[in-house]
Amino acid sequence: MTRTADPAQGPRTRVVDELREAIIRGRYGPGDSLSEVVLAEIHGVSRTPIREALKQLQVEGLVEVRSRVGTFVRRPSRREVVELFQIKEMLEGLGARLLALRGEVAETALLRENLLRSAHAARDRDVEAYSPSVHEFHDLIVRGADNTRLAHHYRQLTNQLAYPRLVTASLRRPGRLEASLGEQRAVFDRVVEKDGFGAEWAMRDHVRALEREVMMATAADPLRDRRDP
Amino acid sequence: MTRTADPAQGPRTRVVDELREAIIRGRYGPGDSLSEVVLAEIHGVSRTPIREALKQLQVEGLVEVRSRVGTFVRRPSRREVVELFQIKEMLEGLGARLLALRGEVAETALLRENLLRSAHAARDRDVEAYSPSVHEFHDLIVRGADNTRLAHHYRQLTNQLAYPRLVTASLRRPGRLEASLGEQRAVFDRVVEKDGFGAEWAMRDHVRALEREVMMATAADPLRDRRDP
DNA sequence: CTAGCTTCTGTTGTATACAAGAAGGCGAGG
DNA sequence: CCTCGCCTTCTTGTATACAACAGAAGCTAG
Numbered sequence: 001m002t003r004t005a006d007p008a009q010g011p012r013t014r015v016v017d018e019l020r021e022a023i024i025r026g027r028y029g030p031g032d033s034l035s036e037v038v039l040a041e042i043h044g045v046s047r048t049p050i051r052e053a054l055k056q057l058q059v060e061g062l063v064e065v066r067s068r069v070g071t072f073v074r075r076p077s078r079r080e081v082v083e084l085f086q087i088k089e090m091l092e093g094l095g096a097r098l099l100a101l102r103g104e105v106a107e108t109a110l111l112r113e114n115l116l117r118s119a120h121a122a123r124d125r126d127v128e129a130y131s132p133s134v135h136e137f138h139d140l141i142v143r144g145a146d147n148t149r150l151a152h153h154y155r156q157l158t159n160q161l162a163y164p165r166l167v168t169a170s171l172r173r174p175g176r177l178e179a180s181l182g183e184q185r186a187v188f189d190r191v192v193e194k195d196g197f198g199a200e201w202a203m204r205d206h207v208r209a210l211e212r213e214v215m216m217a218t219a220a221d222p223l224r225d226r227r228d229p
Numbered sequence: 230m231t232r233t234a235d236p237a238q239g240p241r242t243r244v245v246d247e248l249r250e251a252i253i254r255g256r257y258g259p260g261d262s263l264s265e266v267v268l269a270e271i272h273g274v275s276r277t278p279i280r281e282a283l284k285q286l287q288v289e290g291l292v293e294v295r296s297r298v299g300t301f302v303r304r305p306s307r308r309e310v311v312e313l314f315q316i317k318e319m320l321e322g323l324g325a326r327l328l329a330l331r332g333e334v335a336e337t338a339l340l341r342e343n344l345l346r347s348a349h350a351a352r353d354r355d356v357e358a359y360s361p362s363v364h365e366f367h368d369l370i371v372r373g374a375d376n377t378r379l380a381h382h383y384r385q386l387t388n389q390l391a392y393p394r395l396v397t398a399s400l401r402r403p404g405r406l407e408a409s410l411g412e413q414r415a416v417f418d419r420v421v422e423k424d425g426f427g428a429e430w431a432m433r434d435h436v437r438a439l440e441r442e443v444m445m446a447t448a449a450d451p452l453r454d455r456r457d458p
Numbered sequence: 459c460t461a462g463c464t465t466c467t468g469t470t471g472t473a474t475a476c477a478a479g480a481a482g483g484c485g486a487g488g
Numbered sequence: 489c490c491t492c493g494c495c496t497t498c499t500t501g502t503a504t505a506c507a508a509c510a511g512a513a514g515c516t517a518g
Binding site for chain 1: 318
């Protein structure tokens with residue numbers, strides 16, 4: 001779920017992973033220009049591997065290359081965020097359904113532990129601790145589905161959404177944290193009951209709630225510009 | 230829905246489209262080696278654009294590059310076909326739901342015409358005429374959803390499935406052609422009724438039926454090897 | 459005859475040089 | 489002061505040269 005190719009295959013693989021990570025983490029903000037020569041110097045390689053890495057990130061939807069002008073970090077428009085959430089709902093719904101049908105597997109145990117940690121963080125109103133936990137929850141659902149293509153498409157999706165930042169923002173809304181935990185518990189219950197479609201719908205409801213909160217949390221603040229430390 | 234970038238931007242765009250088309254059409258069969266120098270000569274360019282095109286096709290899942298060995302046309306395993314159909318079900322279900330909620334748009338009219346053509350072909354038991362028609366039906370559903378990210382992911386999906394060939398194979402099974410038409414009509418009826426979830430489920434049922442037929446039609450014949458004219 | 463090593467060929471990976479175009483600055487003319 | 493046009497500069501796009509490695513063929517020794 002973390003990387004797309006065999007590890008340490010060459011400079012190219014390393015560069016593309018580092019670049020993707022940097023963009024997702026916010027090291028490069030939306031609109032920033034990614035000069036090939038600058039990146040080449042930074043990573044200590046020539047333009048060629050950088051170029052191929054940028055091309056790959058373009059297909060993944062993270063950057064936009066304007067011919068003979070430059071490569072820029074892409075910022076999803078508000079409309080695009082809506083579109084991505086609609087797809088996210090379907091893919092995670094599928095993940096939950098497939099996981100439910102698999103019965104007790106490694107991921108179910110991990111989900112149990114994850115929900116315990118989330119409950120702790122929720123009781124303490126600790127958004128900083130809860131945020132990565134919810135991220136892990138969604139990740140476990142999809143990984144537990146045991147569908148490699150789903151994992152692939154899902155990763156592209158979350159990359160484009162700059163997911164962590166959005167979720168953190170939405171969790172600060174009052175009451176959302178408790179509601180989120182309740183929704184996740186509902187999904188988990190359906191999963192252990194092997195109720196495939198029940199799990200799918202619980203998951204979809206959860207994603208819809210998440211979308212609603214994210215859109216409201218970012219209503220006036222249109223996925224802000226430039227970088228910000 | 231056809232191309233991924235601006236048209237005629239440069240040799241690279243042309244090459245990647247031609248290559249993709251050639252692979253999907255079966256000009257290069259699964260397992261065939263795609264030598265960069267050979268392709269460069271064929272397309273009259275240097276290795277560089279070819280290389281970038283192949284890298285893009287790799288991300289799209291059409292080819293597999295083995296480091297310092299070669300690039301080969303990827304053949305989806307049986308397991309992978311199942312995985313892809315599971316995702317296809319969700320994405321097309323989403324498309325049908327979104328289209329239904331949009332009400333009367335250009336695509337609905339096109340769908341009406343498409344169903345008429347399909348009915349004609351079905352009456353004549355003309356699989357060769359029906360096959361592209363069913364392809365168009367699915368395409369119109371997704372395009373009509375007016376969700377660019379959905380269209381993007383969907384295209385990757387169908388590319389990997391070598392969709393046309395599989396569908397054609399499945400339609401030859403007795404009775405499948407009529408059943409397919411009935412399922413498509415059900416989807417269309419829900420769409421015109423603006424019944425979003427009804428449309429989603431009708432579409433998902435249709436895709437499931439399609440998957441079942443495809444898997445049975447290719448049961449003993451494991452997505453055959455090499456090229457075949 | 460066979461096992462193991464060597465070499466050799468073919469492939470991709472990387473670096474670099476050059477070409478073509480876009481964007482912005484700068485000056486002349488109104 | 490504004491506007492138009494040129495021109496400079498910076499960017500990416502393409503071609504090519506070289507390096508590194510995989511894989512197979514062939515050779516040698518036992």
